[in-house]
Amino acid sequence: MTTPQVLPVTALIDDVIRLLPSAPVVLEAPPGAGKSTALPLALMQSEQLQGQRILLLQPRRMAALSIAHFLAEQLGEAVGESVGYHIRGEAKFHANTRLLVITEGMFTQYIQHDPELTGTGLVIFDEFHERNLATDLGLAMALESFHLRTDLRLLIMSATLPAQTIANWLGDAHVLQSAGRQYPIHIQHRPVPANEDWLQALPRVIREAMTLANKGVLVFVPGKREIDRLYEVFSAETDWQVMPLHRQIPLAQQKQVLNANDSRKRLVISTNIAETSVTIPNIDVVVDSGRERQAQFYPQHGITKLITSRISKASATQRAGRAGRTGPGHCLRLWAAADEHGLRDYQAPELETSDLTSFLLECRRWGSSPEQLQFFSAPNRGNLAQATTLLKTLELCNEQGSLTTLGHQVAELGTEPRLATILTRAKLTSPTHLATAAWLVAQLELNVESSQFPLALERLTPLLRQRYRYWCQQFALAQPQVNPNLASEVLLWGFADRVAKRRASSDRYLLSNGAGAMFHQQDTRTRDEWLLVVEMTLSEQQRDAIIRAVVPLSDAELNHPAIQREQRLEVRWQGPNQRLQAIAVDAIGAIIVREMSKPDKVTAEQRLHALSGYVKAQLLEQGLNLFKLNHEAQQWLARVNLYQMLQQPSDWPQFDCESLAHEIAQWAEPHWQSIESLSQLHAWNPLPALQARLTYQQQQQLDEACPVAIQIPSGRSVRIDYCAEKPTLSAKLQELFGEPVSPTICYGKQSITIDLLSPAGRLLQRTADLASFWENAYQHVKKEMKGRYPKHPWPDDPLQAQATHKTKRQLQ
Structure with missing residues (x-):
């Protein structure tokens, strides 16, 4: 067993053990304090928790792996014995494992299957400040389990969020604060000139950092695109070990970043995956671009837009701290010191910005609505409404919000609801449909290159093939047979609201949900008449979404049972005089498949309703000018407005456009019995109808005063x-x-x-x-x-x- 280091958090271990049985403990501990390493080991060895398992939750898979291996090494054991881990697709632990490091998403599945967390004595929420969806949801569920079991302990740890603020929200929690352990860091600012793009300036700053580094440089950039570009620039540096780090590279490659087995200096180019939780060895200089890629969900499109934005002050502190974990270091920031005043204090939690469909499904599976659970900040209402609509469309929830039988089956799979629905529906169809669904879902889960979707089975990467086999094993498919011809049929079960029809002969499409989508101008794929858009993104420059992963649809597939195809009768203004006509419409949401005129089907009630709807909208937009008011009408309205302004009678009707629009059925419709077209309506003189709103006595008052x-x-x-x-x-x-x-x-x-x-x-x-x-x-x-x-x-x-x-x- 390795002799443990004396870390700042060790001074609080006795207090944590003493306070935990009575109420949750909130620990505020800066990076380097040992909260993720020394504290869990000490708690595991305490008498209070003998015979009980500790669950240590981490927001990222790489952090869970790193911490599990480090803690096992401290005990002189192989990982999977006293200390184990469980992440998506990989686990090492057994029944007697005392300390289990798991991702927050995995914890959701644990607690859903066993709300009392049998055999677990302590749940530790590490890095709570990151505020992922799974963080907030897992804690809300754990708080309910805490009230079911008097012996369950909760420890919430945060590096940046003030502990007292979290404790005040919990109501009865204990607060502890630890010092950090960080070597001096020399922070320097390298603002980008106004006439230069920040990504063009970054290599120059990185080269400066490489001259400062004794061990290695860690560069923070927003995403994979910037990492790939910088990797091309620096991969030829043979004296340096250049390593990309982001979520899309295989887990084995991520693990290599955590090992310092190369004698060369290292240049790690990373997203904010390296911001907290893990210590990347041999780093003494950080280059911070000051930017991150944030996911912003747009409910009107039902998709997430990745926005490059400035980081928070808390993130800037965390990133700089990476340079001082093992010794004195440097941090070069790609902004001016004066710019830091404009940075927000903390990053917005995912509850406010993300797609909440999976979140809502888990809430319903738990047996609660989001309003009934305890969250540090409230979920975004608009995103929650869109999630509610989607779960009903997928038939996972009923009108009352409860999970259907299908909803329970989908929730058990633990993947994104659309994809889980595809798998579950395919299972109910045939083994071939299920194998095809597993082949498609594996690619969508791991973000295969969209222009190549769907990749042929023989072209799957080892990581994709592993995920495909995982799903085949989950459903006990002994000899899976994939049929690519079934791709559209299978995918429609999860994406029926993404049916798209081409607009004329352009690159643009209308989606059934009413949103627009388009192919990128450099995309060479065939522009089919009908598409199923499985993946699309919003660009900061385009109003329409950019089509990514897509499959063509045949006319026959438009009758798929998941597609809500509607036959309805609409009335519209048509022709040179804009006469009202009835139209028989065959539609898929906002898309008109076909339509046929039915001129004899318009009733007097429909005509008046259409006139009212048109006038109401126009009144609010352009006022009474839509009627070409004559001089007499203009003068009368001006007299009324003057009288009401000066006399302010309480019993007079209002003549502002909003009131006239709201009451249009009472004052206007009786005068429209002979109006058949919009051209007649525009020529109509509304004065008699407006005057009739006044009683005889009120008209006399008007004539006398004005x-x-x-x-x-x-x-x-x-x-x-x-x-x-x-x-x-x-x-x-x-x-x-x-x-x-x-x-x-x-x-x-x-x-x-x-x-x-x-x-x-x-x-x-x-x-x-x-x-x-x-x-x-x-x-x-x-x-x-x-x-x-x-x-x-x-x-x-x-x-x-x-x-x-x-x-x-x-x-x-």
């Missing part, structure tokens, strides 16, 4: 323009003689603006204050106009003069 016209001093009745900025009338200046102040309406609350005209009808002055005009401006106007219009009166005192529209001779 009259159509008023009598001016000359004796003439003049109309008021209510559509002007302010209510306005126009009259010759001489017609206002003797009027000391501007006239008002609405019981004195609104002055009328007057356009004072010359004898020739041209505007002389616009005023809302007639008294001020007579006192200040009149004499100037008189001086200007008297010589031009000598036949008309221009008295010195206009307030004492007779108002008239006549000339001086006509007055005499």
Whole structure:
């Protein structure tokens, strides 16, 4: 047995053992404290847990393997004895294994099969700060099991999330904090010039890091594309061991990164898979691009978009810490120090950003709705609604949300619901269908190159072939026979909502869920009329999704039982006059397969309903302008709006567009009995219908407060323009003689603006204050106009003069 190192967390071991029986313990321990290594070993050897198994949960397979091997080595044993592991597709443990390191997804299957976790004394949630879906779900289930068993212990460990915050959420948890163990790290910033792409600048910074390194360099980039590009640049460095690290490389190759059996310096180019949990040996310099690939689920498409975004402050700290695990180190950051103020504190949890279909299926399998379980942060409602719809479409849940018999069978398989549905449905059909399903699912699980999907059986990589055999063994297929001709039929059971029809002769397709998809312009695959889109991605530059894995569909396959094909009668506006016609539609969701006109099938009720629907939408978009309102209607509406603004009557109907749209059946439909087309509707005068909304008494109130016209001093009745900025009338200046102040309406609350005209009808002055005009401006106007219009009166005192529209001779 190896002599254990004295790590900071060892100071807390006695406290952890003492506190665990009474309530959950939350341990905040920075990287290097020994929380994943020294603490589990000490707990395994404590008297309290003798005869009971400890489950140590890890967010990643590589971390689970690394920790299991390290702990077994500390005991001087082979892995699989006292310390074992269980990850997807691989396990090493037996009935007497005391400490079992498992992935969080595997824990979900454990607790689903045995909610009381028989024989388990302690569950440790390591790296809780990563907040994967399986993390949150596993803890929510474990908290319920904790209440079923008084002797079950829970330990939650986080490197960055504050322990007190987690404990406050749990309610009665104990809090412990450990110091970290990290050697000094010299952090330097290498911001990228504004005119240079960060990926182009990165090799220069890596070469600088290679000159600083005594042991090796660890480079953090967002994803596989960037890793492949950098590997091409540096793979020719014969003095260096250049190693890519991401989830898609085989597990055996991932294990090699954890072994330091090469005398050369090492350059490891990794995604954030190396950010926590594992210590990659012989690393003393980190190069951090400051970027990561985040999965953002878009429920309207039902797919996940990978977005390159800035990392959080917590991730930056974790990444830098990789350089100081075994000695002093350096960290070169591809951003300016000032930029760190704009970084968020923590990464958003997957409950807020991810596809929740698998999550919801496991909740329902557990016998709960997400609302009934205890989560550190609430699941995204939109994503949860889409997951609910998909589970019902796959017939895994009923309308009440409970799992169907098929749903229970699918959940037992422990893979993505669509893929598990394909396997389960194929099992119910024939052994050949099942073997074909296993062949296809293995490729979809392990993300085969989409342009080559589906790969022929003989072309499967060893990893794909291993997964294919796994499924054949799960279903006891002794002599599996794959039939590629059944691919579409088998896949439709899981992806019937991804049927797509080509738009004309383009690269673009309409999906049955209403979303758009397209082939990349460099994709050379045949553009079939009908497709089943099994995998697609959203680009940051394109509105439509990019088609990845796909199989063609024949016309016969459109009648597959999983496809929800609908025969319905629609009414539409068609023809040059946009007359309403009935159309018999054969549709798959948003896709019209075929349609036929049925001109005699439109009822009066359908016609009115269609008119109302059209007008309601147009009212909200463009208002009453859709009717080409005449002058009388415009003036009446302006009078009503002014009256309601100034008087604010409580018993009047509202005339804003939202109210008119909401009440359209009451005020408009009775006037549409003879309207047969949209062209007639646009020519319709809505004034009588709008006026009918007012009672006789209300119309009298309107006429009294906001009259159509008023009598001016000359004796003439003049109309008021209510559509002007302010209510306005126009009259010759001489017609206002003797009027000391501007006239008002609405019981004195609104002055009328007057356009004072010359004898020739041209505007002389616009005023809302007639008294001020007579006192200040009149004499100037008189001086200007008297010589031009000598036949008309221009008295010195206009307030004492007779108002008239006549000339001086006509007055005499």
